[in-house]
Amino acid sequence: MENLKAYIESGVLELYVLGDLSPEEMLQVEEMASQHKEVRDEIASIEEAMEQYAISNAIEPPKDIEQKLFDKLGLNLLDEEEVIVNQEEYVSDPKIIQLDGSDGKVRTLRYALVACVALLVLSVGALFITYNKLNDAHNQIASLNLDKQKFAGVVSQLEYDNKGLNNIAEMAESKEWATIRMQGQAISPKSKMNVYWNKKDKSVLINYLAMDLPKADAEHEYQLWALVNGKPVSLGLFGKSDSTSNEAIIKMQTIQEAQAFAVTLEPMGGSVNPTMEKLTVMGGV
Known part of the structure; x- marks a missing residue:
C-alpha cells in the first residue's frame, strides 16, 4: 500500500x-x-x-x-x-x-x-499583474525624479544664500570696505539695497541678498549710479533682485570718488543719464 x-x-x-x-x-x-x-x-x-x-x-x-x-x-x-x-x-x-x-x-x-x-x-x-507593477514602478521613478529636482533646487538656493551671507560678513569685518546703505525713494519707499565700496582699490560690489527691489519686467533692468561732484556716473547694469541664476556678489565698475550712490530702473541696455522719475533707492557715502 x-x-x-x-x-x-x-x-x-x-x-x-x-x-x-x-x-x-x-x-x-x-x-x-x-x-x-x-x-x-x-x-x-x-x-x-x-x-x-x-x-x-x-x-x-x-x-x-x-x-x-x-x-x-x-x-x-x-x-x-x-x-x-x-x-x-x-x-x-x-x-x-x-x-x-x-x-x-x-x-x-x-x-x-x-x-x-x-x-x-x-x-x-x-x-496583467506585471503590467500594473511596471506602471507602479514608473510612477515611483517619476516621483523620485521630481523630489530629486526639488531637493537640488533647495540645495542650490542654500549654497547661494550662504555664499552671499559669507561675503557680507567678510566685507563688514574688513576695514577696507565701506557699506553704503541706500533707502527707498518715492517710487518705491520700502525698497533697500547696499553697495560695498573698497577704499583701497576703489572696486564696487553689490550683493543680491542685501537688496530688496521691485521685480523688473522683461523690458527693464536696474542701473547703478555714483554721484561725483554733482554729476551721475554709470557703474553698470544688473538684473532682477530675486534672480538666483546670477552670482550672489556682482562686481560693478570702479569709481575713484563718490558722494552718493543711486539706482534707477532703465530700459534694457541702460541709459546715458538716469531717469529720475524711476529713482528707486539712494544713499550717501
Whole structure:
C-alpha cells in the first residue's frame, strides 16, 4: 500500500491526464488503473478537478466563432432536432473523416485542451499583474525624479544664500570696505539695497541678498549710479533682485570718488543719464 500511495502522489497520474507521458508510460498507468481501484479513482478525481477549473475560468468566445470554425471545416451548424445522424451517413459522407482512436486518446486530447485554456487564463492574469507593477514602478521613478529636482533646487538656493551671507560678513569685518546703505525713494519707499565700496582699490560690489527691489519686467533692468561732484556716473547694469541664476556678489565698475550712490530702473541696455522719475533707492557715502 505504501508503494501504491507513493505512486499516486508521484505526479505521474497528472501527467497521464494531460497526455504528457510516452506511449509506454501511458500503458503502464492504464495497467495500474486496471489493477487498483485507488488509481482509477485518483485519475477520475484529477480529470474532474481540471474540468471544473477550466469551466470556472472559461472565457466566452464571440458568438460567431463556432459558425466560422465549422465553415473552415466545411460543416454547417445543425439544430438540436437534426443532431441525431445515422452512423452509416457519417461513414459515407465524404466531408467527414472518421478518426480511428480509442477513448483514452480522445480523453487525453480533451484534457490537453482544458490544460491549454487554463494556462492561457493564468498567463493573461500574470501579464496583467506585471503590467500594473511596471506602471507602479514608473510612477515611483517619476516621483523620485521630481523630489530629486526639488531637493537640488533647495540645495542650490542654500549654497547661494550662504555664499552671499559669507561675503557680507567678510566685507563688514574688513576695514577696507565701506557699506553704503541706500533707502527707498518715492517710487518705491520700502525698497533697500547696499553697495560695498573698497577704499583701497576703489572696486564696487553689490550683493543680491542685501537688496530688496521691485521685480523688473522683461523690458527693464536696474542701473547703478555714483554721484561725483554733482554729476551721475554709470557703474553698470544688473538684473532682477530675486534672480538666483546670477552670482550672489556682482562686481560693478570702479569709481575713484563718490558722494552718493543711486539706482534707477532703465530700459534694457541702460541709459546715458538716469531717469529720475524711476529713482528707486539712494544713499550717501
